[in-house]
Amino acid sequence: xxxxxxxxxxxxxxxxxxxxxxxxxxxxxxxxxxxxxxxxxxxxxxxxxxxxxxxxxxxxxxxxxxxxxxxxxxxxxxxxxxxxxxxxxxxxxxxxxxxxxxxxxxxxxxxxxxxxxxxxxxxxxxxxxxxxxxxxxxxxxxxxxxxxxxxxxxxxxxxxxxxxxxxxxxxxxxxxxxxxxxxxxxxxxxxxxxxxxxxxxxxxxxxxxxxxx
Ligand code: HEM
Numbered sequence: 001x002x003x004x005x006x007x008x009x010x011x012x013x014x015x016x017x018x019x020x021x022x023x024x025x026x027x028x029x030x031x032x033x034x035x036x037x038x039x040x041x042x043x044x045x046x047x048x049x050x051x052x053x054x055x056x057x058x059x060x061x062x063x064x065x066x067x068x069x070x071x072x073x074x075x076x077x078x079x080x081x082x083x084x085x086x087x088x089x090x091x092x093x094x095x096x097x098x099x100x101x102x103x104x105x106x107x108x109x110x111x112x113x114x115x116x117x118x119x120x121x122x123x124x125x126x127x128x129x130x131x132x133x134x135x136x137x138x139x140x141x142x143x144x145x146x147x148x149x150x151x152x153x154x155x156x157x158x159x160x161x162x163x164x165x166x167x168x169x170x171x172x173x174x175x176x177x178x179x180x181x182x183x184x185x186x187x188x189x190x191x192x193x194x195x196x197x198x199x200x201x202x203x204x205x206x207x208x209x210x211x212x213x
Pocket of ligand 1: 033036037044047048053054056057127128129130131132133134135136138139201
């Protein structure tokens with residue numbers, strides 16, 4: 001690709017995980033997936049560089065950084081899970097993990113985000129949520145190494161659940177996404193919803209950074 005983006009991953013040509021991090025089956029990139037990836041790639045890079053996520057991504061982090069990252073995810077999950085199509089127990093698991101880590105999840109205010117209104121918006125949000133599972137296995141391994149937390153253990157139920165089955169869920173979701181867009185779901189609105197959600201996530205991560213989390 002002229003943009004220097006590696007087709008199989010959507011990452012810049014120079015991007016290398018510090019070690020092999022996932023085994024997502026190779027999949028022909030659909031048009032809508034390529035559009036979503038192109039529209040959100042820079043935002044993903046911003047999330048990975050920002051506040052608690054930045055420290056988690058660097059591998060050099062403490063328990064408080066992990067807790068702050070879960071708080072950001074909870075702030076975003078609260079409004080999303082008001083949409084029945086997206087309710088998947090994320091809030092429950094995040095709350096349980098935060099309690100197990102000694103935090104106060106009740107004090108986490110919901111992000112300023114409208115629950116997705118239609119199928120296009122739901123698909124855009126699902127792209128971000130399902131895609132986040134691809135990084136979850138990386139984070140899980142680091143949590144084990146740094147904090148001795150095993151997937152599913154108290155404090156680690158959210159990431160454990162997100163990572164479980166991600167290799168099957170991701171290609172299945174991408175197929176569903178392509179089928180629905182082929183069937184007439186508005187691709188522009190889908191992309192706008194994914195971008196909007198990533199922007200909210202970046203905003204929350206920046207706020208966490210600003211307050212020293
Ligand atoms: C420290 C934090 C994070 C790390 C280390 C990380 C890492 C990764 C990795 C390794 C991939 C797979 C890329 C590939 O297959 O080439 C990925 C994909 C993805 N991540 Fe993250 N991630 C992080 C945080 C997040 C968050 C918080 C979200 C959103 C809630 C997110 C959303 C996505 C999405 C949507 C994709 C799919 C991109 C595509 O279409 O291929 N990530 N991430």
